[in-house]
Amino acid sequence: MRKYNIPIFVPHKGCPFDCVFCNQKRITGHIKSVTPDEVTDTIETYLKTIRSGSVEAAFFGGSFTGIPIEEQSALMARVQPYIEAGRIDGIRLSTRPDYIDRSILDNLKKYNVTTIELGVQSLVPQVLAAANRGHSPEQVEAAVSMIREYGFSLGLQMMTGLPEDTPERSIYTAERIIALGPDCVRIYPTLTIKDTALEVLYNRGEYVPQTLSEAVELSKRLLLMFEAAGIDVIRIGLQPTDEINEGASVVAGPFHASFGELVESAVYYDIAAGGLSGMTGRVELYVNPREISKLCGNRRANIIKLEKEFNINVKVKGDNSLKKREVRCVAVKTT
Ligand code: SF4
DSSP: OOEEEEEEEOOOTTOSOOOTTOOHHHHGGGOOOOOHHHHHHHHHHHHTTOOSSEEEEEEESSOGGGSOHHHHHHHHHTTHHHHHTTSOOEEEEEEOGGGOOHHHHHHHHHTTEEEEEEEEEOSOHHHHHHTTOOOOHHHHHHHHHHHHHTTOEEEEEEEESOTTOOHHHHHHHHHHHHHHOOSEEEEEEOOEETTSHHHHHHHTTOOOOOOHHHHHHHHHHHHHHHHHTTOEEEEESOOOOSSSSBTTTEEESOOOTTHHHHHHHHHHHHHHHHHOTTOOEEEEEEEOGGGHHHHHOGGGHHHHHHHHHHTEEEEEEEOTTSOTTOOEEEEEOOO
């Protein structure tokens, strides 16, 4: 069944934290709080475009459970009539690990919250400290076990390329996340956004962002780790917006409007390369038609690289019998 989120952006006005990658503090004066009426309007607008499937109202953007509990309740109350009418299945929200306690979870249960996503970012103490996150790995573990105890579905979000981070530390974080057993994860390579502490560090030469290819390669390894553990990776890379875009607020870092596609293409490159060993001359690569663009890569980058690497001539063809991530390599005999 197709899953839909109705995204309702709830900026955390007055967030007491100051994570190095976040520009919330500096733009606080311009942040407009979402009102209960806007929740209803957003739901109405989205429901007109959704035909059938599982639908969740998704409170994203800040730390939902960090806003005053009466405000949380007022926003969630507007979703209830739609849940009672069977038009929305539940609520999902994102928050910080240290904004989880029993009174908060009791209230979320009351309002039919189904999924809680925690911004973990890293499980390495030095990385959390350098990012000025203000929470520890132990607080993540405590929040996860409480969320599980209440029976919520759990999502964990991690970042790569933070100050003091390394690929090995990201792999370690992913291993710890796998051990925590979430239902889904999101992977966000760090971007240097305008008006953040990270921008200052970057301008001083004290922070070196990941390159696009480093971020793609590491995200690919993480994706395969989570998939092997049976954990759904629901997003890789920040969603492009008016703000999060080249020439907008992104100062540096591995931004690409289709970052997740680049990672999928990197997976396909490895699969195709693995099937090509020993082949020469003309080669046909068969893949499910829906996956052709991923196999070819951005501007045919995978095909160009494969042709150069293996000294072959590649033609890509569709084959409906092949599953996702299946590639059949056939050497074409020439007479
Ligand atoms: S990332 Fe979240 S917790 Fe950190 S400063 Fe921004 S809003 Fe606050």
